[in-house]
Amino acid sequence: MDITKLPFDTEEMLAGLKPWIECESPTYDPLAVDRMMDLAAYDLASLATIERIPGRMGFGGCLRARFPHPDMGKPGILIAGHMDTVHPVGTLSVLPFQRTGTKCYGPGIQDMKGGNYVCVEAIMQLIRAGFQTPLPITVLFTPDEEVGTPSTRELIEHEAARNKYILVPEPAREDGGAVIGRYAIARFNLRTVGTPSHSGAHLKEGRSAIAAMARKIGEIEAMTDDDCTFSVGVINGGQWVNCVSSECTAEALTMAKTQEDLDRGVAAMMALMNKDDAVQFEVTRGVTRPVWKPDQPGTMMLYELAHDIAKDLGFNLSAASSGGGSDGNFTGYLGIPTLDSIGVRGAGLHTLNEHIEVDSLVERARLIAGMLVRLS
Numbered sequence: 524m525d526i527t528k529l530p531f532d533t534e535e536m537l538a539g540l541k542p543w544i545e546c547e548s549p550t551y552d553p554l555a556v557d558r559m560m561d562l563a564a565y566d567l568a569s570l571a572t573i574e575r576i577p578g579r580m581g582f583g584g585c586l587r588a589r590f591p592h593p594d595m596g597k598p599g600i601l602i603a604g605h606m607d608t609v610h611p612v613g614t615l616s617v618l619p620f621q622r623t624g625t626k627c628y629g630p631g632i633q634d635m636k637g638g639n640y641v642c643v644e645a646i647m648q649l650i651r652a653g654f655q656t657p658l659p660i661t662v663l664f665t666p667d668e669e670v671g672t673p674s675t676r677e678l679i680e681h682e683a684a685r686n687k688y689i690l691v692p693e694p695a696r697e698d699g700g701a702v703i704g705r706y707a708i709a710r711f712n713l714r715t716v717g718t719p720s721h722s723g724a725h726l727k728e729g730r731s732a733i734a735a736m737a738r739k740i741g742e743i744e745a746m747t748d749d750d751c752t753f754s755v756g757v758i759n760g761g762q763w764v765n766c767v768s769s770e771c772t773a774e775a776l777t778m779a780k781t782q783e784d785l786d787r788g789v790a791a792m793m794a795l796m797n798k799d800d801a802v803q804f805e806v807t808r809g810v811t812r813p814v815w816k817p818d819q820p821g822t823m824m825l826y827e828l829a830h831d832i833a834k835d836l837g838f839n840l841s842a843a844s845s846g847g848g849s850d851g852n853f854t855g856y857l858g859i860p861t862l863d864s865i866g867v868r869g870a871g872l873h874t875l876n877e878h879i880e881v882d883s884l885v886e887r888a889r890l891i892a893g894m895l896v897r898l899s
Contacts (some may be wrong), residue, residue: 524652525652526832526836526892526893526896527836528830528873529648529652529729529888529892530555530648531597531644531648531884531885531889533881533882533884533885534886536640536884537659537881539566539603539644540632540636540884542562543559543562543563543636544630544632544636545620546559546562547607547608547612547615547631547714548606548607548631548666548819549607549609549610549611550582550607550608550610550669550670550751552612553581553582553584553666553669554583555612556581556582556583556584556606556666560575560583560584560664560666562587563664566641566643567586567623570590570591570598570647570650571588571589571590571591571662572589572590572591572623572897573587573588573656574587574589575588575829578666578674580673582673582674582675583607583666583667584666585663585664585665585666585675586606586663587661587662588661588662589660589661590646590659590660590726590863592655592658592660593655594658595659595660597659598663598677598686598687599659599660599661599686599687600656600660600690600691600852600898601662601663601682601685601688601690602642602660602661602662602663602691602896603663603665603682603689603690603691603850604638604662604663604670604692605620605635605665605850605856606636607665607666607667607668607669607812608630608631609634610877612819614875615629615630616816617769620632626869626878627878629878631877631879632869632878633867633868633869633871633877634872634873634877635692635693635840635874636693637866637867637869637884638693638866639664639692639866641866641867641887641891642690642891643662643890645891645895646660647894648888649892649895654896655746656895656898657896658687658895658898658899659685659888660828660895661682663678663679665679665850668849668850671708671710671810671812671848672812673810676810676850676853680853680854681858683853683857683859684857686859687859687860687899688826688861688862689835689851689860689861689862690865690891690894691854691862691863691866692868692887692891693863693864693865693866693885694864694866694868694869694872695853695865695866695867695869695883696841696843696845696864697870698841699838699840700840700841700864701840701842701862701863701865702842702843702851702862702864703817703818703819703822703823703842703851703862704815704816704818704822705783705815705842705844705845705846705847705848705849705855706844706845706846707778707779707785707812707813707852708848709777709788709789709792709810709812710776710809710810711774711775711777711792711807712773712807712809713736713739713755713772713774713804714770714773714803714805715735715739715760715802715803716770716805717731717732717768717769718730718767718802719766719767719803720766721766721767722765722766722767723765726767726881729767730767731767731856732760732761732768732771733760733761733768733771734768734772734842735771735802735804736760736771739804740758740764741774742795743755743775743792750780751775751777751778751780751785751788752778753775753792754775754776754777755773755788756774756776757773757774758773758774759772759773765821775790775792776794778846779814780814781845785811786816791809792806793806795849801853812848812849812853813853813856814854815851815852815856815861817843817844817846819855819858819860821858821859821861822855822861822862824860825860825861825862825894825898826842826862828894829862829865829893830842830893830896832897833888840887840890849861849863864893865894867880867883867885868880868883868887869883
């Protein structure tokens with residue numbers, strides 16, 4: 524099939540994507556995420572068998588769509604994406620869905636609703652054209668990737684194991700390339716416990732949990748080197764400005780290129796615990812994304828196919844291992860052929876400048892359609 528003849532239309536795709544972006548869906552708002560899943564389910568319902576999987580652990584639910592195929596139920600292609608974003612409800616007031624020249628802005632448009640929508644559009648165009656893909660296709664949208672996928676990792680791994688190939692439409696790399704491996708990421712929950720006192724009348728009697736956490740943050744981030752990074756991205760402490768804080772909590776993240784580097788980083792973080800001083804410092808291990816080693820034969824086959832399709836479409840698709848975890852960590856770690864970051868091009872993800880390059884909508888839709896047509 525000549526995928527260049529599929530009638531993808533940029534303006535129609537933008538119009539279809541707009542409701543997805545304007546349905547804000549931050550991870551920690553399960554009702555908002557479920558509204559997003561409802562919207563996607565409606566868009567898919569005319570062409571797929573839809574299953575809604577209830578959420579757990581306080582997160583929203585999942586959406587699984589299976590498309591008609593003579594071999595439905597046999598190993599095929601899994602498209603795995605997340606519908607949660609880092610942007611809280613209300614971000615649209617400062618980052619509205621808006622096209623400006625060659626760019627289109629909005630919360631979650633790059634990470635990763637744009638890529639998810641492109642996949643849906645590619646499948647729909649193939650069905651409308653009457654083309655039967657060699658393999659059955661399943662789409663799985665999940666609600667908690669931005670916090671490490673604590674509630675859906677097992678579901679993703681189970682679904683992946685039932686398929687031959689995994690496509691993950693996370694945002695393309697800065698040069699527009701795909702991802703063929705990912706670094707490991709481990710999360711940590713931090714807590715300092717101090718001694719309260721009245722900060723005006725009896726300041727010296729107190730031991731500030733906030734001050735202790737601030738010192739620890741500097742110590743943690745100073746452990747960063749070229750192979751293992753450390754950062755603290757969330758901190759909460761204190762209730763009253765006239766009280767010396769008795770408790771402070773924070774969340775830290777370490778990223779490593781190899782399992783050995785990750786083990787070293789985890790050990791260094793856990794060694795910081797101290798319950799003997801006047802202010803206690805506690806570290807508990809959170810969720811971890813395992814190392815997905817690059818250059819696995821099945822993954823490289825997927826990449827080479829995508830590279831050839833991209834070349835036929837007139838652009839070069841590079842590939843590299845990457846930081847910034849995704850659910851591709853899990854499927855790649857399991858050894859299932861996985862191609863990640865084949866979603867839209869853009870920049871500013873996780874910021875108030877998040878946007879996509881508009882011309883990448885059709886570009887990536889054709890790329891993904893080409894892969895669905897040629898994988899067997």
